[in-house]
Amino acid sequence: MKANETKLQQIIEGIKQYLVPLFQRPYSWDKSQWESLWVDINELCGASNPRAHFMGSIVTLPTESVPEGVSKYLLIDGQQRLTTVFILLALLRDTLEKQGDGESVELAHEINENLLINKWKKGLDHYKMLPTQTDRDSFIKIMDKAPLGKEDHITKAYKFFERKVKSVDDKARLKTIISNYLSIVSIVLDSDDNPHLVFQSLNGTGTPLTQSDFFRNYFFMRIHTDRHEEVYSELWQPMQVMLGDSLTEFVRHYLMRNGIVIRKNEVFSHLKEVISNGEALEELKRLKRFAEYYHKIIRPDNENVSAIRKKLQRLNRIESTTCYPFLLNCYEDFRMGLLDELAFVEILKTVENFLIRRFVCNVPTDRLKGIFPSLYNQAKLNPSPLSESVKKVLETKGYPTDIEFRHGLTTAKFYGAGDRAKKTKLILETIEESYKHKEQVSFEKMNLSIEHIMPQTLTAEWEEHLGEEGKAEYPVYLHSLGNLTLTAYNSELANDSFYAKKKMLGDSHLEINKYFNDKDCWTIKEIEERTQSLADLILKIWPFFGYESSTENIHDVSGLLPRSLEIVGQKIAVRSWIDVLENTLNVIADLDPERFQQLASDSPKLIGPDKSQFNEFRVLKNGMFIEVQLSAAAIRRYCIHAVESIDLTAENWIIKMKEEPEYTMGYLF
Known part of the structure; x- marks a missing residue:
């Protein structure tokens, strides 16, 4: 990074062009900023010994895509002040030409040819500055001395300064003040610099650019400007609309699909490395294709294959973002015909099985970050079909055995802070589905919630029901699996007695609640019995997919000292x-x-x-x-x-x- 204080004329004269990233936020200065700048300029014009007036900084990054002889700089920061100066110089040129005398016309030509245009260049290279797509038409009309177009900030700025410039008697001095006494710190980034971090440090008061802004800008500065409109409309804009705020996280997962773990603050540097090692346009096409997969992963309703859609919906309910890099690779294989529907569904079932078992066994989720990015490449090393190879790899990644899984099912706290309740609700719903009731319940239509049979607040009636030993063990068993069920009547049940709850649950359409019909009481003994019963079912729903397991029951430690x-x-x-x-x-x-x-x-x-x-x-x-x-x-x-x-x-x-x-x-x- 190189930074030096310089005068405006020095940074805009010569054969060069400043490109405001094509689809960055548009020019937005208004009367308050214009008035402030004009007051400063007017004071300098009236001073007998004017001092340089510091306007601020501009941050640029040299582009590498266009070798036609025009030095091009991506304008990372400072577009508002630089755009305003160009409008002001163009207005001064037009005003001098209208005065008609030889000296004024000569000064107008000097401004035009030295400060506003690249005289001998054609097309868009003719202009020393190119604003955003939104502002470009109005800006070019001003540079070309054409009639003003639509009413926008660009044309409003021109009209504002038009009245001011006409009131200046010595317009030659005004030109000198603008070009030689307005001072700017010019910061030119190297290819290794991170413009996102530079922008954040310099632009504390403006609207900061997001990481996705820098992704876009970095792509477009390596694609010829003649193709910007086409590439934006066909590739970038659909991806931006499709993913919205998820775009940055998508790029991180996209880059991680090759087996590396990337922290959120490292995404831009990794993307830069990928683009610099390949052809930017081809990489953008690939990114767009994977964005379509990602859209289906995070919003499964967009997936047309019902079996895949249902499995993705389930994965999203257990917040499985760590597996997204792996799923992107699977989607690519599916699209290319290397993976059929049944195999893809089997892989999704395997991932769910792996995540559910680890959740129940309370394995820390942060350990998943290092598992899924490399899973695809590791599985591909095995000659077996991908759906089987994935199981073989995951079995070695802290996959709970049946002994460990049963232990978790019989001891884990299934209700509490964070996302435990959400995952537990999925487990209970899956148990309900496993009964294969002829009239399956639509969970989407029913407003089901988790109900504690033994309530979270004990009443005197419940204390008597549990007995002294039960009261002591109450905190241990309150959130256990056996004490939880599903109901649409959570608020009605509240802290009711077991007998009142039993009656209401007996009227339920859920098979899972028929368990309580023949129960005369609900104490610690009954909770333990139901926990074991549900554990037996769950072991069948999410069976061990490895090659060595045991269903030995270790929940009973009585007699062990x-x-x-x-x-x-x-x-x-x-x-x-x-x-x-x-x-x-x-x-x-x-x-x-x-x-x-x-x-x-x-x-x-x-x-x-x-x-x-x-x-x-x-x-x-x-x-x-x-x-x-x-x-x-x-x-x-x-x-x-x-x-x-x-x-x-x-x-x-x-x-x-x-x-x-x-x-x-x-x-x-």
Whole structure:
């Protein structure tokens, strides 16, 4: 980047042209800016020893696409002030010509040929500046001394200054002031500079350009100006209209499809590298083609194949943006006939299966960022069909086994902050669909929501219904899978008794709610039984697609005695599950006191400052009391919930049993 302060005449004389990116925002200065500039110029004209007046800066980037002899610069910043100066100089030229005397006409020709046009160049190269598409017609009419056209900011500026210039007696001095006393900092970028960052640093008060503006500008400065209109209308504009605000993110995913992970602030530099290594127009055609795929991925209603459309709609509900680079490659194969409809649908099912299992097992989603960009290339190395190769690769990327999946289904918190409820609703709807009811429910028409059978706020009737042990374990099981269902009567059910809820759910058209018909009560025992029942169904809906799995049930830890707890690097000897609970909560309270207080607030029947509220208790190091009249399974579930609340995962909570197998967050290894 080169920056220097210079006079206006020095930057516009010579055979050169300043190109305002063709489809950037139009000229928008109005009377307030024109008046301010004119006041400054008028003061300089009246001063006996005028000093240079700083107008601001212009940022340009030399183009590389046109070798006809006109030095062309993409005007990244400063188009408003530079356009205004050109209008003012053209008006001064016209006014001098109308005066008719030889000296005035000679000065008018000097302005025209040195400052406004490239005299011997033809077509658009004839002009030293080319504004946006919107402004170009009016601007060229002024440069060509033709009658003014439509009323826009360009023509309004000309008419505003027309009155001002006529009132100036010494027009030669006015020309000198404009060309030699208006000072500008000219910043010329190198090809390695990021104009987006430069613009942001210089243009804090204007309307900043978006990354997509720079993508567009960078393409068009490498395409001959004679083709700009055609290329814009056929390629760029349809893509811009189609994707709107999603365009920048699309370009990021498009570039990532080749196997690299690109951060959001790196997109422009990567795109620049791709364009500089290839033919800009061909790359833009390819980008447009992939934009059509992306449009279908983010808005599946635009996909005509119903089976593919339905699978994409499901993926969008589990917010699967990390897999978009991979799906772009699959869409390209589908369009080219390398992948048939059945294979494409199978791949989409596989991706959903992978994401659902990891969600249930609470695998951090940030790890997905490194999986999907390279998935296509890794799968293509395998001689098997793509739909099978994808399964083989994903199986090695932290894909939960049936043991791990069942553990997640029976212990995970399925309702809470973030997008957990949205994904859980999809799981419950999929269970409903799996019953193959002859009259399938239209989820789009029904306003279904998730209902807690055991409510989120316990009434006195519910406390009596659950009993003392149930009240203590209530926080552990509240958001478990077995306590959740779907209903259109969420507000009506609220905190009603189980018997009232059972009656209303009995009238439901949903098969999933027929489960409650023969239940006489709803306690922790019933919740655990339903959780296992739903887990059995879910294991069939999203079956393990790998080659080594087991359905061994590890949810029951009764009879298993722990001997040590390892948590965030600390190894603690324990003799009972109560020891596990106490030490786990002590570590959490020490690591993150604020999250611990939130746990206490969410679980007043388990943690609190008043020992009288508990049946049996222990005292933590911070003075808080905990309920210990809990089953081994309930303690295990709650410890998992507590550890996950401070963003720890399986590797951070390990229990070793006296029988020797290692028990990690409920997983057996």
